[in-house]
Structure formats: structure tokens, C-alpha cells
Amino acid sequence: MNEPxxxxxDIEQIRAAAARIAPHARVTPVMRSAALDALSGAELxxxxxxxxxxxxxxxxxxxxxxxxxxxxxAAHGVVTHSSGNHxxxxxxxxxxxxxxxxxxxxxxxxxxxxxxxxxxxxILHRCAPTQAAREAMCAEVQRATGAELVHPYADTRVxxxxxxxxxxxxxxxxxxxxxxxxxxxxxxxxxxxxxxxxTNPGLALFGAxxxxxxxxxxxxxxxxxxSGIVPxxxxxxxxxxxxxxxxxALRRHQVQVISVTDAETIAAMQLIWSELKQVVxxxxxxxxxAILRQPERFAGRRVGLVITGGNVDLQALPW
Amino acid sequence: MNEPxxxxxDIEQIRAAAARIAPHARVTPVMRSAALDALSGAELxxxxxxxxxxxxxxxxxxxxxxxxxxxxxAAHGVVTHSSGNHxxxxxxxxxxxxxxxxxxxxxxxxxxxxxxxxxxxxILHRCAPTQAAREAMCAEVQRATGAELVHPYADTRVxxxxxxxxxxxxxxxxxxxxxxxxxxxxxxxxxxxxxxxxTNPGLALFGAxxxxxxxxxxxxxxxxxxSGIVPxxxxxxxxxxxxxxxxxALRRHQVQVISVTDAETIAAMQLIWSELKQVVxxxxxxxxxAILRQPERFAGRRVGLVITGGNVDLQALPW
Numbered sequence: 001m002n003e004p005x006x007x008x009x010d011i012e013q014i015r016a017a018a019a020r021i022a023p024h025a026r027v028t029p030v031m032r033s034a035a036l037d038a039l040s041g042a043e044l045x046x047x048x049x050x051x052x053x054x055x056x057x058x059x060x061x062x063x064x065x066x067x068x069x070x071x072x073x074a075a076h077g078v079v080t081h082s083s084g085n086h087x088x089x090x091x092x093x094x095x096x097x098x099x100x101x102x103x104x105x106x107x108x109x110x111x112x113x114x115x116x117x118x119x120x121x122x123i124l125h126r127c128a129p130t131q132a133a134r135e136a137m138c139a140e141v142q143r144a145t146g147a148e149l150v151h152p153y154a155d156t157r158v159x160x161x162x163x164x165x166x167x168x169x170x171x172x173x174x175x176x177x178x179x180x181x182x183x184x185x186x187x188x189x190x191x192x193x194x195x196x197x198x199t200n201p202g203l204a205l206f207g208a209x210x211x212x213x214x215x216x217x218x219x220x221x222x223x224x225x226x227s228g229i230v231p232x233x234x235x236x237x238x239x240x241x242x243x244x245x246x247x248x249a250l251r252r253h254q255v256q257v258i259s260v261t262d263a264e265t266i267a268a269m270q271l272i273w274s275e276l277k278q279v280v281x282x283x284x285x286x287x288x289x290a291i292l293r294q295p296e297r298f299a300g301r302r303v304g305l306v307i308t309g310g311n312v313d314l315q316a317l318p319w
Numbered sequence: 320m321n322e323p324x325x326x327x328x329d330i331e332q333i334r335a336a337a338a339r340i341a342p343h344a345r346v347t348p349v350m351r352s353a354a355l356d357a358l359s360g361a362e363l364x365x366x367x368x369x370x371x372x373x374x375x376x377x378x379x380x381x382x383x384x385x386x387x388x389x390x391x392x393a394a395h396g397v398v399t400h401s402s403g404n405h406x407x408x409x410x411x412x413x414x415x416x417x418x419x420x421x422x423x424x425x426x427x428x429x430x431x432x433x434x435x436x437x438x439x440x441x442i443l444h445r446c447a448p449t450q451a452a453r454e455a456m457c458a459e460v461q462r463a464t465g466a467e468l469v470h471p472y473a474d475t476r477v478x479x480x481x482x483x484x485x486x487x488x489x490x491x492x493x494x495x496x497x498x499x500x501x502x503x504x505x506x507x508x509x510x511x512x513x514x515x516x517x518t519n520p521g522l523a524l525f526g527a528x529x530x531x532x533x534x535x536x537x538x539x540x541x542x543x544x545x546s547g548i549v550p551x552x553x554x555x556x557x558x559x560x561x562x563x564x565x566x567x568a569l570r571r572h573q574v575q576v577i578s579v580t581d582a583e584t585i586a587a588m589q590l591i592w593s594e595l596k597q598v599v600x601x602x603x604x605x606x607x608x609a610i611l612r613q614p615e616r617f618a619g620r621r622v623g624l625v626i627t628g629g630n631v632d633l634q635a636l637p638w
Contacts, residue, residue, distance in 0.1 A: 029348070050596050112593075270633050274431075277369045277598040277629035310596035314589055319633070 004151050005244045008190060009160035011198035017064040017160040018167055024063050024096045025164075028052050030172045030304075033275045040291050042298040045176060046272075047169045050280050050310025054120065057165055057308050058089035058152075061187060064161030065150040066093040074099050076146035081127075081134040082117075083109035084237055085309050086152040091120035102147055104137045106130075110236055112313040153187030154243035163191030169304050170199045177301040180287045182308055183207035183216045183257055184238035186246025192306065193253035204301075207250065207257035208290035210235045214259040216242045220250060234262045234318050237283035237309060256297075258290040265289045266318050272307070282318055284308045323470050324563045327509060328479035330517035336383040336479040337486055343382050343415045344483075347371050349491045349623075352594045359610050361617040364495060365591075366488045369599050369629025373439065376484055376627050377408035377471075380506060383480030384469045385412040393418050395465035400446075400453040401436075402428035403556055404628050405471040410439035421466055423456045425449075429555055431632040472506030473562035482510030488623050489518045496620040499606045501627055502526035502535045502576055503557035505565025511625065512572035523620075526569065526576035527609035529554045533578040535561045535569060553581045553637050556602035556628060575616075577609040584608045585637050591626070601637055603627045 009017075031046045049057035066078060077100030080090050087103040094101035103122040105114055106129035118124060127137040141147060150158065165188070170176065179196050183189045189207050196203050209216050212233035218226040225247055231239035242250075250257065260268075262282075269285035272278055287305040291298050328336075350365045368376035385397060396419030399409050406422040413420035422441040424433055425448035437443060446456040460466060469477065484507070485498065498515050502508045508526050515522050528535050531552035537545040544566055550558035561569075569576065579587075581601075588604035591597055606624040610617050 055596060273598050273633055274631075277374060279592050279596040279598055312593075314592055314638070317636075 004154045006154055006156040008245050008249050009156050009163065009194060011194060013156065013160040014163040014167065014191065014195045018164040020067045021060055021063040021161060021164065024053070024093070025060055026052055027168060030169065031276055031278070035275045036271060036288070040298065041295050042291060042300065043302040044291070045173045045302065045304045046276060047165060047304055047306050048278065049165060050278060050284060050307050054085065054089045054092045054116070055309055055311045056085035056089060057162060057188060057306065058085040059092060060164050061158035061161030062086065062089035062093040062150060063096065065155060065157040066090070066097050066099070068157045069148060073148050076148065077102060078150050079138060079141045079145070079147040080104070080150045080152060081106070081138050082152055084113040085311060087117045087122060088113060088120050090150055091117055091122035095121050100147065102141045102145065104134055104141065106134055110313055113311050116311060153185030153240065153246060159187050159191040159246070161191070162188040163195035165306055166192040166195035167199065170196065173302070173304060175302055176203065176304045178204040178206060178298065179304045180206035180208060180290060181306040182238055182283050182286045183209045183242065184283070185240035186216065186242040186250065188306065188308065189255060190246040190249030193249050193255055197253055205253055205255040206290065207255050208286035209257050209259045210238050210265065210286060211259045211261050213239050216247065216250060216257045217259045219247055220257060235265060235283040235286060237281065238286065258294055260286055260289040260293055264293055268292060270319065278307070279310045279312055280307050281309045281312050284310070323473045325473055325475040327564050327568050328475050328482065328513060330513060332475065332479040333482040333486065333510065333514045337483040339386045340379055340382040340480060340483060343372070343412070344379055345371055346487060349488065350595055350597070354594045355590060355607070359617065360614050361610060361619065362621040364488070364492045364621065364623045365595060366484060366623055366625050367597065368484060369597060369603060369626050373404065373408045373411045373435070374628055374630045375404035375408060376481060376507060376625065377404040378411060379483050380477035380480030381405065381408035381412040381469060382415065384474060384476040385416050385418070387476045388467060392467050395467065396421060397469050398457060398460045398464070398466040399423070399469045399471060400425070400457050401471055403432040404630060406436045406441060407432060407439050409469055410436055410441035414440050419466065421460045421464065423453055423460065425453055429632055432630050435630060472504030472559065472565060478506050478510040478565070480510070481507040482514035484625060485511040485514035486518065489515065492621070492623060494621055495522065495623045497523040497525060497617065498623045499525035499527060499609060500625040501557055501602050501605045502528045502561065503602070504559035505535065505561040505569065507625065507627065508574060509565040509568030512568050512574055516572055524572055524574040525609065526574050527605035528576050528578045529557050529584065529605060530578045530580050532558050535566065535576045536578045538566055539569060539576060554584060554602040554605060556600065557605065577613055579605055579608040579612055583612055587611060589638065597626070598629045598631055599626050600628045600631050603629070
């Protein structure tokens, strides 16, 4: 899987994605908490994508990619590498179309997520935990099967699918002033930015990134994509380097990315578990951590927070 | 607090309670899980009272009791003893009417729950963890303040309030064949039995009880109330001895109580966390544990499960 540089989707592609995935994806609820509003000084609207099929927003992008294929393409199946939610989502999405999903899984991935990928019906291909090994294995599967590559974030169809979460949230909570998403590879952040500004150009857009994988923060600050970072964060869903097009979307849409420590994220995760009674994974909590770190930027505003996933290994909680 | 023997509410009192609490209580959602349906062989409808105000169904009963008082009675406040959710619920309910709530809390109660009671604005009165100490302290508060006693389960107003959860669930899922609730003091089980059979006399009613506090199972088997049990269970919400009237309701409505081990309950709790992504407390998981222990009694049926609470000490999980 050499790094693709797919173009960004436009709002029509995101609307088409919303229609394409509607028969398969869930409309997830928006939750509120008086206690968390009081703590943050803002009005918080939690968009509960941990209640999406497969327990993460990733189903939106994967489902759009799978159903955007022609019948001839689809017959060969799909392939990706993923240590987590994207692999699971692609397996579930492939099952909705009755096609094969090949998932390249690096050693050392979170056990609960690998088990979920297997349960979802994927054909697993294990490889060493290096980028080179992942790409080699992906290429091998493509050669052997003709499967279509669905990259986790640098894929126009995937970005368009992830953007549907913003369309849905802005229908549920049209009065929002701001939106914040976690930033990993940037598929969600870029899709959401495009969809959100097409719906309401005045929305303030934010991202949240772990300090130990803050390539987006650094890239935006330096004006060029920083690629030499070795991720060091518990947020296993946010270790990817931001994609080229995804970074471009953050720039164009003036997404302000806030970095947070893992300790801040774990504290925010416990708040979400305690106050909202929702099992969310650590990466999801970066958005609340960012608001609590810089409350002055959100004070008195209506803020939508995309809660990205809930696939947690209950035997290995981070506290 | 000598043990009261309040009469059971009738359906009109439960309907009145529903109207009384409507301005204050939440209509909680019903959740489904394809994975848990497959595992159990039944259609499961989880009534999410952990998303009720205060994180437990107890708000319903407490709120009904508080708002059933005359203004003259209410002026003196309310008092109860509770190591957990009822104390918190009474404090929150009293706050909705702007009156004082006194809560007698035995030493050794779950820290997270005591903190919640305090945050909810109650005046705490600590006592030794014996029934005698609780009753003495309660009586003292009553003498000193004139506060109205609101017993956690042996109180007609409380039972009526808890019964509203069944009215609500049967509006949301009218096709249910069966209902199951945890059984502790029996306020929920008795209120639900009365409301459920008034709505649909054909409903099969079940209870779930920890083996280490199975006084309801033993009492129903022997035909008399067994009172010599020393509770030994992690289910801190289900250690109370079943009330006299509450046991009578279980008999009259032929509620079949199934006992489960703590190990079964913990396994069920993890399933709810993993599959529904909901933070529920251990007592709440007894209902799923009971279904998984005796699946033949539920096979192919549409079963409503009352998930009673979500107030968990994240620093002291039971696995």
C-alpha cells in the first residue's frame, strides 16, 4: 500500500455517500450531560459514533467505498491494512455486499479489535508491525486476488463516507457553533470539514491530537507535512501520519488542532464513562480533553464532539 | 427506620406517578444488540435506566415520593438511609422541589455513589454499617427535623414510581412477551409487576437475584419470608432483604426469580459494556446473566430487561 494521494471529496460526493450508506449504517444518537456542560463552560453535543455498526465511525467510509464499486470490481473483494476499527468496518461493509474482505493486521494490534475483525468475517493476513511489511502484504494480496484497495483515510470514498457524520449531526443539532473531531490520518477531520462548511460556512472547526503523535499540529505550524514522528501515545486509533490531501483540507478549512497529553485524554475518558455512561475508546476522549485544556476557546459555545469509537479491551484499561 | 409495611400501589397510583415525575425524569432509550440476541437466542430489549437522572431508575420512585408530599410536609424535607442510588436519587428529587434531603450513609458504601449523593446536594449523616445504626440515625434525623421518611423500597410512593419504568417500556416496545428486573428490596420488581400486568396480563415476569443474597428465591420456595441471610455478593445494589409487601407482589404476579452467581453477573456485565457500549453497574447485569443461565426459558421470546443503574467506581472494577 504505497501512500495514495486521493483528491478530497466535494459536498456532492458526501451527500451521495450519505444516500449510499443509509440502508446499512445507523443514525447514531446525540447525547448531552449537564455535568460536563458545567465542567467545560460550553454546551456539549456528543455524536455517538461508538454506537455505529462495528462500534466506530469507520463503518461510514468503508461502507461508502464498498458500495461505490462496480459489480465487476466488487467481485474481487476489498483489501486494507488496519490495526483496528477500519479493518473491522471494511469487513462488516463487505459482508453487507456479500464480497470478500482481506485485512492485513500488524502484530501487536489491540486484541479486542483483531478479534472483532475476525468475527466480522474478514480474511486476516498477519504481518510484522512495520509500514514496509504492511505495504508488502497488501500488495501481495492485491496481486493474488485483484481486490480493491480501500485505504483507511487517504481515499476519496472513505473521506466522503466519514463526512456524512457531520451532515447527520448538523441535522440533529443545527444550532452548533463549533465542531471537534480527533485527528489521526485525517479522513474524519477532512470529510467533516468539507461537509460542515458546505452546510454552515460559519462553523468553527477544531481537531484534537495526542501530543505523542502531533504531526498535524506540527505540519500546520511549519506549513509543510512533517513525517519523521515516531508515535508515542495510548491513542491507538490516532497514531497514523496525516494524509497529504487530509492535511490540505485542514489548512483550507482552517481547522485548529489542539494537542493533548495521554493523561488528559484518560481523565476525559473517565469523565465520559462516568457522566455519559458510555464505553468509549481512548482516542475518542481526545476531543473532550482538548476542550477542557483550552476552555476559553469554547466558552458559551454549542460544540459538537465526534465520539469516534467504543472498541475497548476491558482487560487492559489505561488507568 | 423500623421496617415499614406499606401497601402495594395500584395501577392508578402508578399512572399518577408517571404524570407526577414527567416534568423531571427522563424517558430513557431502549437499546438492542444483534450480537446479544444471537448469544441468548431471544430478542432482548434493554431499558436503559442507567441513563436516567442520577444514573439509576431510583430517581423515579424518589421523585414520585417528593412530589406526592403536601407543601407543609415538604417544608421539613425528606430523609432516607441508602448506601447508594436511592440516596442520590432522593437528593436529586428533593432539589427539584427545593427542599432538604438528609441521607444516612453507612461506612463502607461505594465511594463513587457517596460522592454522587454529596454532589447532588444531600446532607450526609454517616453511621456504622449495621441495620440498627442506620435506623437509629434515621430516627434521630426525623426527630430533629420533622423530615418525611422515604424508604428505598417498602414505600407505596416509591414502588409506584419504580413501576413507571414498565409503563414507559411497554409503550416503547409493546410487543414484549416477558420482562425481567433485578430483585433487591423489591421496589422495582413489585412496581413493574403491577404496571406490567395491568398493561398486558399475559406478560411473563422474571426477576434476577445474586446467589449470595437470594432471599427472594428462598422465600418464594418456602412460602414464607426468609430473613436470616447475610448478603455475600458484589451486587451492592441487591443486598437488601426483600420487603414484606414486595414479596407479596412477586407471589401474586407469579414472578419467577432466577439466581445467578457473581461470576455469571460479571461476565454479563462485560458483555453489556462490550456489545452495547454502555457503562452499567454490576447489579444491572444480573438480568442478562439470568437469561444466559436459563436460555430455554427465554428462547425466541421478546424480553425486556431493566438495566437499573450505571454508577460504577472506575477505579474498582470487579474483574
